[in-house]
Every structure is written in C-alpha cells, then in structure tokens.
Amino acid sequence: MLVQLQYLRAIAALMVVYFHSVLQVQKVNSGFDSQFHLFGETGVDIFFVLSGFVMWLTTAGREMRPLDFYRRRIQRIVPLYWLATLFSAAVALIAPSILKSTVFNIPHLVASLLFLPWRNAADPELVAPVVIPGWTLNYEMFFYLVFGLLLLVREKWRLYALFGTMTAVILTCRLLPVTTATTVYGDPIIYEFLAGVVLAKLYLEKVLLPQAVAWPALVVGFAFLLINETLCDASMRAYMWGIPAVVILCSAVSIDFSKRPVIGWLSYLGDASYSIYITHAFTLALIRVVCGVLKIDIVTHGSVFVSACIVGSAIGGAIVHELTTPSRWGKWKKKQAAIA
Structure with missing residues (x-):
C-alpha cells in the first residue's frame, strides 16, 4: 500500500475526530460559538x-x-x-x-x-x-x-x-x-x-x-x-x-x-484509521463524562478538551486496532506457541 494513502487515512480520521470533539463542547453549552472552529467533516470526503x-x-x-x-x-x-x-x-x-x-x-x-x-x-x-x-x-x-x-x-x-x-x-x-x-x-x-x-x-x-x-x-x-x-x-x-x-x-x-523517510506514527494511525473512526464517539463521550465528574469546565478549557479528545481517540483506536486485527492475533499466538 502506498504510504501516502496511509497518511491521508490518518489525516482524514483525525479531521473527523476534531469535528466531533468541537460538537461535544456544543453539547455542553449550546451557546458556544464554534463558527470559526468547527471543521473536519470533510475528512469523510477524503475517505x-x-x-x-x-x-x-x-x-x-x-x-x-x-x-x-x-x-x-x-x-x-x-x-x-x-x-x-x-x-x-x-x-x-x-x-x-x-x-x-x-x-x-x-x-x-x-x-x-x-x-x-x-x-x-x-x-x-x-x-x-x-x-x-x-x-x-x-x-x-x-x-x-x-x-x-x-x-x-x-x-x-x-x-x-x-x-x-x-x-x-x-x-x-x-x-x-x-x-x-x-x-x-x-x-x-x-x-x-x-x-x-x-x-x-x-x-x-x-x-x-x-x-x-x-x-x-x-x-x-x-x-x-x-x-x-x-x-x-x-x-x-x-x-x-x-x-x-x-x-x-x-x-x-x-x-x-x-x-x-516514512513518518512511522502517521502511517500507523492510517493503518488504524478505521478503528479510530468507529470508536472515537465512545472516547469523546467518555472524556466528556470524566470532565463532568471532575468538574472540569470544557467550554473554558475547550482547546485542552479537544486536544485530549484527539489524542485519546488515536490511542483508543490504536488499542482496538491491535485487538481486532486477525493478522496481529495470529502473530501473537505464534509467539506464545514459540515461548511455550
């Protein structure tokens, strides 16, 4: 697979995550003005x-x-x-x-x-x-x-x-x-x-x-x-x-x-882009709930909240990708068999 396709997959997925992260702020405060911050939905068109x-x-x-x-x-x-x-x-x-x-x-x-x-x-x-x-x-x-x-x-x-x-x-x-x-x-x-x-x-x-x-x-x-x-x-x-x-x-x-040189982390996120895309809604909801429990005002700390959503979604998606990719399970089983 062309490495630039992996890069674009990663960028597209993170664009969508950013878009939905800003929407999370709107859910907490419907009066939040995101006109100049809300973008990233077009990551879908790249996909x-x-x-x-x-x-x-x-x-x-x-x-x-x-x-x-x-x-x-x-x-x-x-x-x-x-x-x-x-x-x-x-x-x-x-x-x-x-x-x-x-x-x-x-x-x-x-x-x-x-x-x-x-x-x-x-x-x-x-x-x-x-x-x-x-x-x-x-x-x-x-x-x-x-x-x-x-x-x-x-x-x-x-x-x-x-x-x-x-x-x-x-x-x-x-x-x-x-x-x-x-x-x-x-x-x-x-x-x-x-x-x-x-x-x-x-x-x-x-x-x-x-x-x-x-x-x-x-x-x-x-x-x-x-x-x-x-x-x-x-x-x-x-x-x-x-x-x-x-x-x-x-x-x-x-x-x-x-x-x-290959940008390793970006290529990997491209490989995990489907998992990031599917699971990021759960990650965003979890971070929003955690902020509520900890009494963190995500409107006041909007940039920190959105950054946490992007990083958290990337990590969460990567974990799910590792757990659900058949080839990776096969490699793990072979490794365990070799150890045994």
Whole structure:
C-alpha cells in the first residue's frame, strides 16, 4: 500500500475526530460559538475518494470473484462495526444519559446492523445508524455491493459500467417518490467513489502530476477543502468538498515518497484509521463524562478538551486496532506457541 494513502487515512480520521470533539463542547453549552472552529467533516470526503482508489488499485489486473471480494470487505468492516453498534445500543438501553445522540430502538438497531439508511431514533431529522459516524458505512457497503458485482464485467469496460450504474441509481432515486432510501442513494456524493476509481486507473497508467506541481496542488487542495467547508454546507459537498478531496488524492499519489523517510506514527494511525473512526464517539463521550465528574469546565478549557479528545481517540483506536486485527492475533499466538 502506498504510504501516502496511509497518511491521508490518518489525516482524514483525525479531521473527523476534531469535528466531533468541537460538537461535544456544543453539547455542553449550546451557546458556544464554534463558527470559526468547527471543521473536519470533510475528512469523510477524503475517505470516500480513497475508498474508490483502493478498490480499483487492489483489483485491477487480477481475477477476483465477487464472493471473494465481499468476504474480504465484510471481514474488514463488519465485526468491529457490529460490536460498536451492539455496545451503543446496550449503553442506550442501560445508561441513556451517556450517549446523548442514541436512543434504544429495535428497528433502528436492525437497520444499522444491515447497513440500511434509517432515521435516527434520537433525532428523526437525521438519517444515521446507531453509531452516528457509521452513516458513511452505509455508502461504503453500497459501493462495495455495486463494485463487487461489476467485477464480472471485463476490466476495460468496468469503469464505464460503474459510471453507468451509479448514474442510473441517482436518476432512478430522483424520479421515485421521496423516501429515506431515495434521498440517501440519490445523493451525488456516491460519485466521490467513482472519482477515486478514475484516479486509480490514471495512476496505474502513470498519468500523474509533475512533482513540481503536485506539492503546491496538495496544499491548495487542503486549503480549498477547509475553505469550502466553511463557506458551503453538506448539500453541496459532492462538488464543493468532493473536488478538493480529489485534488488532494491526485496530488498525493503523484508525489514520489519512496525516497523520503516514512513518518512511522502517521502511517500507523492510517493503518488504524478505521478503528479510530468507529470508536472515537465512545472516547469523546467518555472524556466528556470524566470532565463532568471532575468538574472540569470544557467550554473554558475547550482547546485542552479537544486536544485530549484527539489524542485519546488515536490511542483508543490504536488499542482496538491491535485487538481486532486477525493478522496481529495470529502473530501473537505464534509467539506464545514459540515461548511455550
């Protein structure tokens, strides 16, 4: 895996953690003015473009059956997500005051486990699963479903088939009566996955930006991502947030990192980014509760609180990553067997 992809995964995950950390301050004090501090939601758009890139990069030029593709995706995504979902539901049932954005509701829980869009029981205006950040996984699993089926199509036609399928889905959803499902799958945000696929195809064909252009483009991409996030809401994200995310990835993969020293901790956080993303909501809730018990005013100490949330989420996600990665368990078992 390209090391810059790991860097981007880490940055994207920490952006989302920062975004939700500031929202935690708002939960304590609804009058808290975060207009000039609240950003990072666009880390999701980087993830979506990355996902399309990685899926094409890891399947191009290889014979892979849809069932094998699904098995690998399910093994990576489902166990931790289901565990987090069931844990959230249990907390919502037993101690509802801890997770303020979660209410125990059986239909909502089932829909969450099946990656189906559903209105949040705690906030009917919000279409999100029990684990709120998991709304992105509903899109991810939809993309995997479509991409896996299209592995049956010859590779030279696969990109066109993917574009046609996604366009057909969007148009169909726009023509059907408005429902939760048509609203979700009719969102052009799914084109961000397609953009990542296009970038991967260009990368494999060695169509890259010149090194002298790639670095400035990377900086400009991040600048516009954050500026656009401030100026535009999520209704415009497919292009106002998606295009800068595409520029960022295009620039990053055009840069030759092979002769540069690897930033070990950042690469590791990229490897653990999924665990960080899924578990950070629990870490933030825990830190908020601890601050309440210790009578720490997180509004007054906002920067310290947010910093603690970022560091705590990174550490917590890394621990979960170590505990839930099958290959690491295999290495541990072999080590224990050797000792015995």
